[in-house]
Amino acid sequence: MPVRTTDDPLDEVLKPPPDESPEDRTIRLQNEAEAKRVSLAIDASIKAERHARRKKRIVRLLLLGQSESGKSTTLRQFQRLYTPTAFREERILWRAVIQLNIVRSIRTILDALTFPSTSPHTSPYSSPRSRERTISRPPLPNHHEQYNGNGNDTTLTFGSSSPPRANRHHHHHHSPPSNPDSDGDSESDFVHPHQYIHHHHPHRSPRSNPSITLAPTPLDALKARLLPLRHIEALLIAKLVPPNEEEATHFARADAGTSAGASSSSSTSHSGGGGGGSSTSSHAYRNQEIFVRPGPGWKGGLARARVNYPGSGYGYGHGSDDGVKQNKNNGSGNGNGAARPMSAGNTGLETQDEPQEVLNMCRRDMIALWHDEGVRDVLRRRKIRIEEGSGFFLDDLERLTSLKYMPTDDDVLKARLKTVGVSEYKFEMEATAGRDSGTEWRIVDVGGSRSQRPTWAPFFDDVDAIIFLAPISGFDQVLSEDRTVNRLEDSVLLWKAVCSNKLLANVDLVLFLNKCDILEKKLKSGIQVSKYIRSYGDRENNLDSVSKYLRSKFSAIHREYSPNPRKFYAFCTSVTDTATTAGIIASVRDMVIRQHLKQSKLL
Numbered sequence: 001m002p003v004r005t006t007d008d009p010l011d012e013v014l015k016p017p018p019d020e021s022p023e024d025r026t027i028r029l030q031n032e033a034e035a036k037r038v039s040l041a042i043d044a045s046i047k048a049e050r051h052a053r054r055k056k057r058i059v060r061l062l063l064l065g066q067s068e069s070g071k072s073t074t075l076r077q078f079q080r081l082y083t084p085t086a087f088r089e090e091r092i093l094w095r096a097v098i099q100l101n102i103v104r105s106i107r108t109i110l111d112a113l114t115f116p117s118t119s120p121h122t123s124p125y126s127s128p129r130s131r132e133r134t135i136s137r138p139p140l141p142n143h144h145e146q147y148n149g150n151g152n153d154t155t156l157t158f159g160s161s162s163p164p165r166a167n168r169h170h171h172h173h174h175s176p177p178s179n180p181d182s183d184g185d186s187e188s189d190f191v192h193p194h195q196y197i198h199h200h201h202p203h204r205s206p207r208s209n210p211s212i213t214l215a216p217t218p219l220d221a222l223k224a225r226l227l228p229l230r231h232i233e234a235l236l237i238a239k240l241v242p243p244n245e246e247e248a249t250h251f252a253r254a255d256a257g258t259s260a261g262a263s264s265s266s267s268t269s270h271s272g273g274g275g276g277g278s279s280t281s282s283h284a285y286r287n288q289e290i291f292v293r294p295g296p297g298w299k300g301g302l303a304r305a306r307v308n309y310p311g312s313g314y315g316y317g318h319g320s321d322d323g324v325k326q327n328k329n330n331g332s333g334n335g336n337g338a339a340r341p342m343s344a345g346n347t348g349l350e351t352q353d354e355p356q357e358v359l360n361m362c363r364r365d366m367i368a369l370w371h372d373e374g375v376r377d378v379l380r381r382r383k384i385r386i387e388e389g390s391g392f393f394l395d396d397l398e399r400l401t402s403l404k405y406m407p408t409d410d411d412v413l414k415a416r417l418k419t420v421g422v423s424e425y426k427f428e429m430e431a432t433a434g435r436d437s438g439t440e441w442r443i444v445d446v447g448g449s450r451s452q453r454p455t456w457a458p459f460f461d462d463v464d465a466i467i468f469l470a471p472i473s474g475f476d477q478v479l480s481e482d483r484t485v486n487r488l489e490d491s492v493l494l495w496k497a498v499c500s501n502k503l504l505a506n507v508d509l510v511l512f513l514n515k516c517d518i519l520e521k522k523l524k525s526g527i528q529v530s531k532y533i534r535s536y537g538d539r540e541n542n543l544d545s546v547s548k549y550l551r552s553k554f555s556a557i558h559r560e561y562s563p564n565p566r567k568f569y570a571f572c573t574s575v576t577d578t579a580t581t582a583g584i585i586a587s588v589r590d591m592v593i594r595q596h597l598k599q600s601k602l603l
């Protein structure tokens with residue numbers, strides 16, 4: 001059979017294997033026919049649903065943006081504003097996420113102390129004077145022995161107390177990697193924040209230190225006392241990640257797996273110590289974020305207000321598509337919060353659990369660690385600014401580690417849980433006032449990391465508006481999934497792609513220039529935007545000037561790349577801030593509803 005050549009790159013991928021037997025061929029053709037039938041049926045049902053939606057006044061809003069841009073936080077703001085009762089009832093469920101955020105921050109600090117950047121001034125604990133000063137409690141030699149020799153140290157970090165190795169940490173003092181070829185047109189206006197490349201990922205060679213048993217240092221003792229955190233980290237992962245959820249325990253290193261196949265095969269095993277082919281696996285485990293696939297899963301089957309779609313791992317366009325979109329239809333059936341948590345906190349049982357007890361037990365050590373000047377010094381030198389990162393709670397340890405701790409609204413908004421896959425949340429406004437009454441909102445939240453983006457397109461159909469979040473504080477940061485790419489540059493490229501997307505040509509775009517609070521802090525601390533954005537020139541280095549500049553930059557892209565002319569709405573936001581965000585969400589809502597009514601009349 002001659003090979004047909006077409007322009008469609010898909011054909012190349014989908015063409016049958018050259019050695020296909022007649023039976024295989026029959027089976028394949030049957031499968032293809034079935035897939036096509038299913039796909040057509042889905043298309044038809046989507047069309048029907050769309051018409052029904054228009055009639056029923058269902059508004060669909062899509063949240064887009066890179067990872068950590070604040071999409072899920074924005075969603076939570078909507079929930080807080082429009083379904084306050086449900087939001088309050090779910091707060092207790094976020095405690096586990098907050099606990100995990102705390103444990104991870106502590107781990108980041110301990111890692112920074114354990115794997116110092118190349119001498120000469122390393123850990124504050126290396127000088128006897130500061131040992132005395134910082135660690136007041138006596139060391140626990142037994143524990144030390146135990147964890148120091150423990151092979152598990154390779155997969156989880158708290159234990160490892162190997163001495164600093166020369167060269168473990170690669171320092172890049174030389175000039176930025178000459179403009180990495182990121183996709184899209186790089187006339188690159190952005191300077192690579194090279195100083196951030198490596199310090200979060202100190203390279204560890206396979207363990208080689210073991211048998212030298214040094215006298216326990218105060219750091220070792222501290223780590224020994226904080227060892228139970230390892231245990232609760234595992235507990236929390238078990239709690240947040242539904243059983244059978246293999247992929248959820250692996251850490252999304254998008255650079256490692258651009259395809260679904262690659263990611264599932266690289267799932268990190270907890271027991272195997274840095275096995276074959278992946279010398280990075282142990283440190284990948286240590287440094288990567290926990291995520292859970294959205295779904296009733298992590299909330300213990302209690303949150304039913306949403307319809308879930310599997311993530312990228314279960315590619316669209318395959319057989320599973322069937323289930324996916326069926327799911328979407330089923331979802332309309334279960335009402336809002338069909339089964340909400342039994343008013344959590346009332347029973348008293350809900351407020352105590354093992355992780356909370358362990359955190360409570362470790363509170364003094366955690367607080368001492370975080371407030372230690374030597375520790376701060378190390379973090380500063382290594383440019384690790386956890387306080388600007390996601391899920392930062394260390395300033396509130398006193399309150400958060402109390403046995404009766406109940407997350408506040410602000411805590412829930414600050415908590416960090418990475419999204420994988422796509423979820424649609426529906427709500428009828430609880431306070432059905434004025435013209436909103438009878439309108440049902442559906443908000444689609446997607447995972448923003450690069451490996452997640454292929455899952456977006458199926459949801460571009462039939463959207464009323466998009467809120468695109470660009471965290472402009474990221475001008476001096478790189479993507480965690482691809483450390484050669486400047487975060488702001490990535491946002492700009494993504495914005496271009498969204499603006500120019502034909503499926504979205506008639507969708508209103510709302511831009512949130514987000515994380516303005518962090519941006520302001522950065523600017524005030526003296527970080528110069530012009531060092532990272534060449535075209536910024538000698539404009540003033542303050543929030544007002546920077547946000548204006550970036551707004552005009554995004555606006556210009558919108559104008560230039562939109563297939564049809566359309567309006568441009570942009571807001572400078574800090575979506576963790578409830579007061580300002582409430583006002584912004586109200587304007588977005590009015591605008592979207594107005595537009596929706598207009599479109600409905602056209603039908």
Ligand SMILES: Nc1nc2c(ncn2[C@@H]2O[C@H](COP(=O)(O)OP(=O)(O)OP(=O)(O)O)[C@@H](O)[C@H]2O)c(=O)[nH]1
Nearest residue numbers: 068069070071072073391414416419448515574575
């Ligand atoms: N200080 C501050 N923190 C923010 C802001 N917006 C979001 N965050 C925090 O940043 C972290 C990331 O926000 P998410 O909403 O989880 O980001 P996302 O876009 O859903 O990320 P993915 O799920 O990975 O795609 C969370 O811990 C938020 O609390 C902001 O404007 N200011």
Ligand SMILES: [Mg+2]
Nearest residue numbers: 071072418419
């Ligand atoms: Mg999210």
